[in-house]
Amino acid sequence: MEMKLVYTGKTKNVFELENGNYLLKFKDDCTGKDGVFDPGENSIGLTIEGVGDVNLRMTEFFFEKLNAAGIKTHFVKANLDDTTMEVLPAKVFGRGLEVICRLKAVGSFIRRYGDYIEEGADLPYYVETTFKDDAKGDPLVTKDALVDLGIMTAKQYDDIKAETQKITKVVADVMKEKGLDLYDIKFEFGYDKDGEVMLIDEIASGNMRVYKDGKYIDPMTLSELFFA
Numbered sequence: 001m002e003m004k005l006v007y008t009g010k011t012k013n014v015f016e017l018e019n020g021n022y023l024l025k026f027k028d029d030c031t032g033k034d035g036v037f038d039p040g041e042n043s044i045g046l047t048i049e050g051v052g053d054v055n056l057r058m059t060e061f062f063f064e065k066l067n068a069a070g071i072k073t074h075f076v077k078a079n080l081d082d083t084t085m086e087v088l089p090a091k092v093f094g095r096g097l098e099v100i101c102r103l104k105a106v107g108s109f110i111r112r113y114g115d116y117i118e119e120g121a122d123l124p125y126y127v128e129t130t131f132k133d134d135a136k137g138d139p140l141v142t143k144d145a146l147v148d149l150g151i152m153t154a155k156q157y158d159d160i161k162a163e164t165q166k167i168t169k170v171v172a173d174v175m176k177e178k179g180l181d182l183y184d185i186k187f188e189f190g191y192d193k194d195g196e197v198m199l200i201d202e203i204a205s206g207n208m209r210v211y212k213d214g215k216y217i218d219p220m221t222l223s224e225l226f227f228a
Contacts, residue, residue, distance in 0.1 A: 011029055021087060026085070027052050030048050059085065059204055060075075060080070069166075074087040088198070092188070093151050093156075094146075097146075098132055099160060099189060100127070100184060100185070101187070102127075103126075103172065143157045152191075156197055159197040180217065180226075181210065181212070188201040206219045208222075
């Protein structure tokens with residue numbers, strides 16, 4: 001099947017397929033700084049052999065689980081031999097939106113709201129949205145702003161929130177089975193030609209904060225533990 005490169009990303013390249021779908025090619029490039037892996041960084045800092053493979057394997061595992069549960073995603077199939085994933089076409093909201101679900105008060109949440117809550121306190125599947133904007137530091141954006149700016153409808157926001165909480169529970173339950181605790185996770189959503197919300201991008205260790213016995217697990221170690 002012929003394919004045309006349409007986008008070169010930091011950790012994935014995107015190709016257009018003849019059948020109207022797209023192909024994501026996972027790379028071994030990682031975000032970081034001074035040779036140290038950091039999923040929160042906005043630039044490529046290093047290359048780790050095999051990271052594209054483990055990210056795709058975890059993504060395939062969760063997307064197949066979600067599709068089987070009737071949760072709408074862009075996932076069609078993965079090819080582990082060439083580290084690619086075929087996906088349905090989807091439009092992003094605005095210039096890109098990140099959706100975070102938090103089960104514990106850590107990270108930027110505690111930096112913002114630490115006067116009102118203890119670090120590590122439980123959160124009730126708290127959902128927040130940020131614009132993907134490196135220059136502005138991925139600013140928070142509310143439901144009202146998203147609707148008033150014409151980026152999405154109120155129903156689309158409500159659907160995203162509900163789906164985010166459902167998907168987070170699936171991931172958290174799997175981690176719990178492996179003796180791991182999910183503290184927070186980041187997703188991306190898009191929508192199809194009918195305006196229906198769907199989960200896009202990936203579900204990989206670099207997009208989540210996971211602890212074991214109260215200690216933070218870095219993404220590469222998490223991938224190793226997950227597939228052990």
